[in-house]
Amino acid sequence: MFGFIARRIGVLIVILFGSSYLLYNLQALSGDPLADFRTSRDPEVESQIKATIEQLRLDVPAPLRYFIWLRGVLGIFVGQPDFGKVRTGEPVGELLMDAIPVTIRLVFGATIIAILLGITIGVVTALRQYSRFDYSMTFVAFLMFSLPIFWVAVLLKEFMAIQFNNFLSEPNIPTTWIIGISAFIALFFGAILGRSRRTFWIGFLASGLFTAVLLTLIDARGWILEPGIGPVIFALLALLTAFGVTQISMGVGHKPSLYASLSVAVAGAISYFPMQSLFKRESQVPVLLGGLVVALIVAGIATVAFARIDRGPVYRTASITAFIIGIIMIVDKLMQTWGPYVSSGEVQYRPVPTIGERNPLIETNDFWVALLDTLLHMFLPTIALTLIGFAGYVRYTRGTLLDVLNQDYIRTARAKGLNERTVIMRHAFRNTMIPIVTLLVVDFASVVGGALITENVFAWRGMGTLFRQAIGTFDLNLLMGIFFVTATLALVANLVADLLYSALDPRVRVGSGKS
Amino acid sequence: MSDDVKQPADSADMKSDIFSKETEGLSQAQIVRKRFFQHKAAMTSLFVLLGIIFFVFSAQSISLGPVKYPGWWKYDYEQISDLRIAECSGGVVGCPSLDVFPSSIDGTPMQIGEHPFGQDDIGRDYFAMVMRGAQRSLLVMVIIGTLGAALGTVIGAIAGFFRGWVDAILMRFTDFIITVPTIVLGSVIGYHFGNLGAVFLAFFLGIFAWTGISRLVRGEFLKLRELEFVDAARVAGASTRRIIFKHILPNAVGVIIVSATLLMSGAILLETGLSYLGFGVVPPDVSLGLLISNYQDAFTVRPWLFWWPGLFIIAVALCVNFIGDGLRDAFDPRQRRGMSRKDKASLASGESK
Numbered sequence: 001m002f003g004f005i006a007r008r009i010g011v012l013i014v015i016l017f018g019s020s021y022l023l024y025n026l027q028a029l030s031g032d033p034l035a036d037f038r039t040s041r042d043p044e045v046e047s048q049i050k051a052t053i054e055q056l057r058l059d060v061p062a063p064l065r066y067f068i069w070l071r072g073v074l075g076i077f078v079g080q081p082d083f084g085k086v087r088t089g090e091p092v093g094e095l096l097m098d099a100i101p102v103t104i105r106l107v108f109g110a111t112i113i114a115i116l117l118g119i120t121i122g123v124v125t126a127l128r129q130y131s132r133f134d135y136s137m138t139f140v141a142f143l144m145f146s147l148p149i150f151w152v153a154v155l156l157k158e159f160m161a162i163q164f165n166n167f168l169s170e171p172n173i174p175t176t177w178i179i180g181i182s183a184f185i186a187l188f189f190g191a192i193l194g195r196s197r198r199t200f201w202i203g204f205l206a207s208g209l210f211t212a213v214l215l216t217l218i219d220a221r222g223w224i225l226e227p228g229i230g231p232v233i234f235a236l237l238a239l240l241t242a243f244g245v246t247q248i249s250m251g252v253g254h255k256p257s258l259y260a261s262l263s264v265a266v267a268g269a270i271s272y273f274p275m276q277s278l279f280k281r282e283s284q285v286p287v288l289l290g291g292l293v294v295a296l297i298v299a300g301i302a303t304v305a306f307a308r309i310d311r312g313p314v315y316r317t318a319s320i321t322a323f324i325i326g327i328i329m330i331v332d333k334l335m336q337t338w339g340p341y342v343s344s345g346e347v348q349y350r351p352v353p354t355i356g357e358r359n360p361l362i363e364t365n366d367f368w369v370a371l372l373d374t375l376l377h378m379f380l381p382t383i384a385l386t387l388i389g390f391a392g393y394v395r396y397t398r399g400t401l402l403d404v405l406n407q408d409y410i411r412t413a414r415a416k417g418l419n420e421r422t423v424i425m426r427h428a429f430r431n432t433m434i435p436i437v438t439l440l441v442v443d444f445a446s447v448v449g450g451a452l453i454t455e456n457v458f459a460w461r462g463m464g465t466l467f468r469q470a471i472g473t474f475d476l477n478l479l480m481g482i483f484f485v486t487a488t489l490a491l492v493a494n495l496v497a498d499l500l501y502s503a504l505d506p507r508v509r510v511g512s513g514k515s
Numbered sequence: 516m517s518d519d520v521k522q523p524a525d526s527a528d529m530k531s532d533i534f535s536k537e538t539e540g541l542s543q544a545q546i547v548r549k550r551f552f553q554h555k556a557a558m559t560s561l562f563v564l565l566g567i568i569f570f571v572f573s574a575q576s577i578s579l580g581p582v583k584y585p586g587w588w589k590y591d592y593e594q595i596s597d598l599r600i601a602e603c604s605g606g607v608v609g610c611p612s613l614d615v616f617p618s619s620i621d622g623t624p625m626q627i628g629e630h631p632f633g634q635d636d637i638g639r640d641y642f643a644m645v646m647r648g649a650q651r652s653l654l655v656m657v658i659i660g661t662l663g664a665a666l667g668t669v670i671g672a673i674a675g676f677f678r679g680w681v682d683a684i685l686m687r688f689t690d691f692i693i694t695v696p697t698i699v700l701g702s703v704i705g706y707h708f709g710n711l712g713a714v715f716l717a718f719f720l721g722i723f724a725w726t727g728i729s730r731l732v733r734g735e736f737l738k739l740r741e742l743e744f745v746d747a748a749r750v751a752g753a754s755t756r757r758i759i760f761k762h763i764l765p766n767a768v769g770v771i772i773v774s775a776t777l778l779m780s781g782a783i784l785l786e787t788g789l790s791y792l793g794f795g796v797v798p799p800d801v802s803l804g805l806l807i808s809n810y811q812d813a814f815t816v817r818p819w820l821f822w823w824p825g826l827f828i829i830a831v832a833l834c835v836n837f838i839g840d841g842l843r844d845a846f847d848p849r850q851r852r853g854m855s856r857k858d859k860a861s862l863a864s865g866e867s868k
Binding site: 011014015016018019022023026027138142143145146147148149150151154158162452453456467468471479487490491494 | 687690691692693694702703706780784787788791792794804807808811814815821825828829831832833836837840
């Protein structure tokens with residue numbers, strides 16, 4: 001195993017060396033960093049050229065200049081990497097350190113949502129293969145595949161930001177909209193549930209009526225400008241979460257996990273008021289981390305109390321419940337922040353921004369206002385990236401799950417008399433996840449270098465913007481710095497994916513024989 | 516598929532029964548063709564795509580050496596004509612003259628008019644520009660797809676067939692290229708070669724587009740070369756070349772065609788993305804991405820400048836994706852589409868028991 005990893009890392013370094021050498025020379029050959037000066041009529045152009053040659057070491061030919069760059073980068077092993085300087089003088093390393101978090105913030109949420117949504121819809125389409133739902137989702141997935149992201153982005157800016165902000169100044173939901181949205185949701189859930197005509201209509205009517213009533217209530221109560229869940233609905237949501245998570249993971253018939261997650265939900269509901277005062281404190285990070293730890297401990301206590309056997313799965317159910325309830329609590333707090341935020345002078349009822357990473361006018365120490373601001377700025381790019389990204393997961397999950405469902409051991413599981421939920425979730429879905437997990441790792445890495453267009457459209461100063469700058473100003477050091485980060489990430493992700501694959505699938509063994 | 520026919524032991528399985536009945540006496544190619552023709556979405560897409568290609572390429576002039584085809588549309592994409600002002604409402608200039616609703620709906624007769632897609636800022640006909648842009652995009656798509664598939668097949672086939680050090684070197688070389696994200700590589704290439712014209716751009720992009728296919732083909736070859744029919748061919752004295760091209764490659768052709776289609780749909784988005792960033796096709800030539808990039812701020816006032824190029828990109832990419840899906844289903848021996856409704860019903864009831 002260690003031999004395998006060591007060998008792979010060795011190969012990785014060789015590849016990095018080779019491809020960086022190639023890129024460096026390609027880029028150096030294909031343009032002239034002094035081009036700006038040659039057409040300049042500035043009388044001091046001679047000295048400027050001289051200074052630039054000095055600064056960029058242009059007196060050394062590119063194939064050798066590469067090694068000057070490499071020597072700086074190799075400093076990474078003694079803890080002092082030197083990626084050189086940008087042409088305007090800032091060190092590349094610092095620019096990268098500023099840009100990477102921005103890009104990660106941009107793609108992280110979108111990737112997570114795309115994965116969750118994509119896998120869920122993929123599973124449903126596989127289970128309802130060749131149904132109308134399957135066909136329409138296939139169409140939607142292909143449509144998403146075919147959308148250029150910059151095109152989607154412009155549409156989103158117009159309809160989700162500008163029009164939505166206009167709507168907020170007079171937040172009344174028209175009746176036609178309520179009917180339209182309810183009908184859409186009703187069709188969606190009806191199609192998901194619809195095995196037979198009866199279940200279709202049950203799903204259709206239940207979800208449609210629920211949405212219609214909810215929207216009417218929201219409209220009547222002025223909830224859009226003053227949202228909030230409140231303790232009673234929060235408690236209800238917590239209990240619902242407990243039931244839902246248990247049903248998906250163990251089935252509500254499994255008493256220990258039901259009781260464990262229900263008691264977690266009750267604990268969450270009780271903690272609502274203490275948490276509200278904790279949320280008002282100066283520093284929120286310890287509060288959130290502490291809350292997470294306490295939630296996991298409560299889940300543990302509940303597990304020990306209710307389960308004697310199968311404690312692992314029961315604990316998993318309880319802790320997932322606790323986690324989701326925590327998220328609901330945070331959303332509630334954000335909703336309470338929404339009203340003051342929207343009506344503040346810096347926002348003026350136009351909360352959904354079309355560009356940028358944060359509102360430069362807002363200077364606040366309040367954690368929640370800052371968080372809400374960041375989230376709202378992430379809103380449009382996240383939707384755009386999610387729309388484009390989730391289609392791939394839908395198709396992949398669907399294909400893999402269908403393959404798995406045709407295998408003999410699924411038939412065996414059914415023949416043993418296991419119920420359908422156990423067959424799908426425990427036998428089929430888990431094996432479907434093996435290839436998907438490895439896909440995820442690689443995706444995460446590639447996305448860091450790949451959000452170039454999105455960053456450009458939404459004017460985020462991340463890796464993509466830096467890259468454009470590097471190409472446009474012919475900045476070799478900057479380009480190589482970006483390349484170094486993205487390429488290293490891609491290679492490491494591939495290695496992790498291979499290791500993960502062998503960890504998840506016992507049939508795959510690394511390290512033995514040829515890799 | 517062929518497995519099911521060969522192994523009657525499986526015929527207890529109801530699926531195999533239906534399969535063998537449907538495909539009895541047909542060659543592999545015939546089965547694939549039949550399945551593809553039955554795939555409604557794919558066939559529709561195929562005709563739509565062919566229609567778009569014909570429409571787009573015949574609209575503007577094409578010159579092949581001395582032969583010059585004038586194109587049926589009256590304007591050229593570079594030609595500047597008078598801006599429509601009087602006909603437009605709200606102080607907008609260059610509005611589209613296309614009116615698809617008959618007069619019974621909105622009072623005006625159905626017409627195509629002088630500038631169906633409107634005009635750009637200086638009065639160039641937008642229909643001509645979109646046609647030209649779509650030509651460029653389609654051309655780039657086909658070149659990248661063909662070149663990528665060809666290179667990928669050759670490299671993957673050699674790596675998979677010879678294994679050993681050849682494989683090691685070629686696959687490390689593939690890793691080498693995969694390391695650089697496509698859009699980054701495309702930008703570097705596009706920035707330096709974009710001004711040579713769309714064909715050169717496509718050519719250079721295609722040189723780096725083979726990595727995915729080569730990995731798939733290699734995997735396929737590694738699997739196929741161990742099968743009995745390859746041993747049989749070798750025992751019969753077939754040369755390496757013959758084994759690769761006559762025996763293994765036809766069996767791997769499904770993988771190749773399917774991934775080539777997907778590569779194409781990726782290629783059209785890559786080209787438009789690069790042009791949007793300014794690293795692809797450069798003015799005075801036009802491409803769909805470039806048009807969108809130029810007029811994205813005009814969306815509120817002159818939305819047609821934004822809608823038309825986008826719709827063409829989506830139409831082409833969507834068609835290619837559906838064709839790819841149809842091909843995948845046709846080549847996939849396990850797929851069950853193309854069965855009659857009754858068969859499906861009997862299968863479903865058989866499964867749920």
